[in-house]
């Protein structure tokens with residue numbers, strides 16, 4: 001059964017069957033030929049995978065991202081970041097990282113971040129002489145922060161799959177998000193100096209005070225989201241809906257860049273993106289039911305439990321495993337299938353489940369920019385209108401810096417846990 | 429034969445205790461012909477999802493609370509009424525007797541074979557504001573409830589603001605003050621270290637929360653008569669182990685809560701609450717009839 | 730495909746797409762109302778969460794047709810990029826058939842499942858679970874023209890000013 005499942009999946013992926021359909025069809029194949037299960041389980045598991053309140057955050061985040069892009073919120077955030085760091089060589093690329101960090105504090109999705117920020121910054125970088133693949137790569141890598149800095153859809157998925165606290169994961173993501181952000185900033189600076197990119201980035205920069213004032217309502221959004229969650233006004237799931245409504249109000253009535261006539265299109269586009277992502281989650285729910293019924297989880301679990309002499313080697317194994325998985329498997333599916341298997345083993349090795357969740361998310365977020373399957377690559381390539389393959393070589397720079405950050409995050413648990421421990425102590 | 433038993437809590441729990449006792453008993457009775465896999469932590473799905481899975485035959489067995497069961501067998505809603513049972517003894521006796529059996533018989537038309545009543549125990553209220561001694565103390569308090577009409581009607585009647593919320597958001601919602609309190613059996617308080625996020629517990633015992641040992645009818649129909657007898661006997665062992673675990677939890681629970689600085693209210697105005705929740709009884713009787721309700725009341729006179 | 734059939738299919742996909750967009754707006758409004766009623770009025774609307782879940786499930790399956798129509802369903806494109814055009818044509822035909830097979834399974838067993846759960850009531854709402862489950866077969870059937878159109882006349886979704 002298990003070998004049949006995996007070979008069918010690889011075969012269907014190779015044929016370029018859409019990911020959701022490939023996952024579901026390989027499950028259908030396995031059920032029909034290698035089990036006594038009724039095929040009724042196909043709609044049943046797909047339905048129930050979607051029938052979960054925390055998952056409602058996904059459509060709302062995607063919607064909020066689209067509203068912010070159309071409503072002028074994203075552009076003002078970019079102007080603000082340019083005002084902040086845009087003066088030096090490579091300043092535009094650095095603005096890209098900074099904007100993504102701010103945007104990440106609003107959006108729970110890296111793809112949404114890529115579209116919202118990339119739509120403005122990729123053309124700007126290309127105009128300032130960055131090669132298109134390089135601009136697309138910097139954008140794709142920076143947008144990875146969308147799921148590391150809270151709020152974050154994968155964190156919600158991990159929390160659902162392992163019954164960990166969403167809010168604790170959110171708090172725990174802040175430190176690692178800053179570490180990766182700084183690593184990307186350093187990388188961008190080195191890269192630009194090595195290759196001579198971005199010498200003219202200081203041109204056309206507006207005064208810092210002006211762009212900050214302009215961006216005031218946009219910058220309030222992360223404040224409202226974070227304040228609302230930690231102030232007990234709404235849950236992380238509800239925060240996603242609130243941010244969509246807020247962005248709508250700011251776009252329509254404050255910045256007035258959004259017209260009511262734009263709304264149907266925004267909802268139509270958001271619905272398609274949501275459908276594509278949620279169908280993958282539905283199919284992954286079916287697939288992981290088959291995996292859960294089999295003895296693979298307990299086999300991997302008991303093998304991993306007995307095979308390492310400490311948490312240090314265990315986490316090394318996990319990181320290598322996730323890196324390989326992240327190359328081929330979509331983040332949500334990887335978390336839904338692997339988190340319930342690996343998290344209990346990690347706990348047995350004395351790793352905090354929140355720390356472990358962050359390791360999984362940072363690693364799989366890197367999977368979004370590693371070929372062959374990387375959703376951020378596809379998204380950035382779409383925005384930049386460049387072939388995905390053209391980004392493979394430049395990707396060496398950001399991937400290296402993320403791997404270094406991941407090593408720090410894995411082996412210095414305090415990066416993840418100190419803020420969480422402080423807030424738990426304060427809340428208790 | 430291989431049987432998967434789905435439970436949503438971890439293996440170390442009152443359900444896990446039942447599942448483990450079932451596994452040990454049936455593997456002994458069948459001399460290893462029937463093997464059991466305990467699938468804990470909800471890996472096979474949430475409770476409603478597992479009930480559906482048993483209906484279509486994709487999951488063989490489960491130990492499940494009655495939380496989602498009312499959607500399938502509405503007759504069980506009567507058990508959600510507040511202050512229905514006086515004590516553990518009367519709840520267990522009534523459910524093990526003809527009234528309980530009458531309810532179990534209603535499952536078969538839904539494709540589920542109900543093997544007996546296990547339990548979660550009595551539900552108590554926790555909150556972060558002040559001790560709850562009488563109905564006045566609960567006025568306007570945002571209490572998380574399950575998605576259950578009767579529970580919500582009861583808390584509404586008592587003057588609280590019931591807030592249904594999915595369990596994975598509850599602990600953080602309590603911590604952040606999005607809601608003020610929640611209600612659950614003692615074992616859930618302990619398992620979730622409720623003292624991290626709550627200050628007060630009232631041992632209200634407002635609802636006795638039963639649980640069920642269930643088998644898919646598809647699986648049941650595929651068993652020989654011998655195997656069916658083994659399953660019945662193993663289910664009895666499961667229920668006994670589960671009840672022992674709950675009793676032990678109830679005993680040590682109060683002490684554990686106090687050790688962690690929780691203010692535990694044992695002495696509260698039960699009659700006042702019983703009065704306050706009467707509208708929920710009336711609404712219930714109107715909707716579902718009062719036949720079983722009267723039987724349960726008569727049995728406790 | 731004959732032109733009247735093609736244009737009828739386009740209209741159908743456009744209709745399901747619009748319905749999905751409205752459902753998304755509705756779900757957003759429901760959760761916003763939930764926050765307002767709980768925080769603003771101190772008493773949460775108890776049915777919003779359950780309804781929003783049902784609405785989003787319907788949205789996901791209603792928009793499947795548009796997702797396939799506009800090639801938005803996220804495939805891995807590597808083999809397609811390296812094989813000669815004739816092979817590529819064949820591969821794409823096979824993929825279309827596989828997608829139709831998937832939709833067929835969803836439509837058939839989704840209908841059976843929707844009937845199987847007719848006795849089950851949705852928590853908090855006095856309606857049958859079938860109303861939620863019906864999203865699967867209905868969405869799967871309505872997606873068929875989208876898959877055929879994408880195969881015969883591929884087109885991408887116009888992302889307007891967002892790009």
Ligand code: NA
Nearest residue numbers: 104107146151
């Ligand atoms: Na984020």
Ligand code: NA
Nearest residue numbers: 327367370373
């Ligand atoms: Na990848």
